[in-house]
Amino acid sequence: GFKCGIVGLPNVGKSTIFNAITAAGAESANYPFCTIEPNVGMVAVPDPRLDELARLVKPKEIVPTVMEFVDIAGLVKGASRGEGLGNQFLGHIRQVDAIAHVVRCFEDDNVVHVDGSIDPLRDIEVIQTELNLADLDSVDRRIQRSSKQARSGDKKLQAEVTVLEKIAKALNRGLPARSVVLEKDEQLLIRDLHLITVKPVLYLANVAEDDLGGTHPFVAQVREHAAAEGAEMLTLCGKIEAEIAELDQDEKVDFLSELGLENSGLDRMIHAGYRLLGLITYFTAGPKEVRAWTVSAGATAPQAAGVIHSDFEKGFIRAEVTAYQDYVRSGGETGAREKGLLRLEGKNYRVVDGDVMHFRFNV
Numbered sequence: 001g002f003k004c005g006i007v008g009l010p011n012v013g014k015s016t017i018f019n020a021i022t023a024a025g026a027e028s029a030n031y032p033f034c035t036i037e038p039n040v041g042m043v044a045v046p047d048p049r050l051d052e053l054a055r056l057v058k059p060k061e062i063v064p065t066v067m068e069f070v071d072i073a074g075l076v077k078g079a080s081r082g083e084g085l086g087n088q089f090l091g092h093i094r095q096v097d098a099i100a101h102v103v104r105c106f107e108d109d110n111v112v113h114v115d116g117s118i119d120p121l122r123d124i125e126v127i128q129t130e131l132n133l134a135d136l137d138s139v140d141r142r143i144q145r146s147s148k149q150a151r152s153g154d155k156k157l158q159a160e161v162t163v164l165e166k167i168a169k170a171l172n173r174g175l176p177a178r179s180v181v182l183e184k185d186e187q188l189l190i191r192d193l194h195l196i197t198v199k200p201v202l203y204l205a206n207v208a209e210d211d212l213g214g215t216h217p218f219v220a221q222v223r224e225h226a227a228a229e230g231a232e233m234l235t236l237c238g239k240i241e242a243e244i245a246e247l248d249q250d251e252k253v254d255f256l257s258e259l260g261l262e263n264s265g266l267d268r269m270i271h272a273g274y275r276l277l278g279l280i281t282y283f284t285a286g287p288k289e290v291r292a293w294t295v296s297a298g299a300t301a302p303q304a305a306g307v308i309h310s311d312f313e314k315g316f317i318r319a320e321v322t323a324y325q326d327y328v329r330s331g332g333e334t335g336a337r338e339k340g341l342l343r344l345e346g347k348n349y350r351v352v353d354g355d356v357m358h359f360r361f362n363v
């Protein structure tokens, strides 16, 4: 599955947002949620296409695809030197695919700020510095080891050192590793380092209850910063998300419209995570269940089958594929087949977002 780690300084609202995620996850019935660790929460990816498919197929179950969120506490000034939860948090953050960085933009005298005042740009800088230092540490160590070994003339190691030196230079200038443009093969050379600052970032400006529109100058600062970095950002209010998470679907719609919002912050967060990670959804539809599955954009049909079960990928023969719109317009599989809109695709087929798929495979 795909994981998004939630980071930020203490008291910025991480747990509040994370708790809203787990409450919403617990709400979405019909999903075999397993409680893994207390800091991991799963949430259903909202997708109206699932309901549309279910209306046609009338399955026993509707199963959304999920996004995983990890609450990564313990990031404080000095964490890269082992202060606070130091190394423990760094281990967690290396395992996520994307980073949601919560930035405090709400003022509340009852909630102390670790640095005594609200200052989003300073907070962002503190976090980025720690993450950069952690990466610099890994990169420097690897440069030492690999450059020693590269003396034997190993071309691959020499290439690796060249890439690492480019990254070290950026990190030393305070830039994230993702700012270094690398070719695919160069990326592969350093993949096993699990660098933190190559991961895409989504800034979450956590605003006050009465500033949902995000009109505070603090929010503008975060927006500008995110734009300059080419990162995504969105505005939400942790406290309100916590309230929304307790509501059922109808109440949620009413509450959001009272607030003048179309989607909850959580829903926007999930969609931003999808965009950030370049993910798409495909569907399986049958009398037992209608279900959504997540794959990386560009995934082939066997790779998509592998998300369901590794045997499906190994024994892949072909896939029956109907585009979502064709499926709905034809009133389901039978209609699509009659109109010739159900295609047989082979192992090189690249899945398109919304494809309704049925796999044929050898066991």
Ligand code: GDP
Residues within 6 Å of the ligand: 008, 009, 010, 011, 012, 013, 014, 015, 016, 017, 106, 107, 108, 111, 206, 207, 208, 209, 237, 238, 239, 240
């Ligand atoms: P964490 O340390 O980053 O996990 O922060 P918490 O989620 O524990 O929040 C710290 C405090 O800020 C708690 O008392 C929250 O109730 C409060 N808080 C979180 N989000 C908001 C918000 O949007 N508005 C206000 N006024 N308080 C918030």
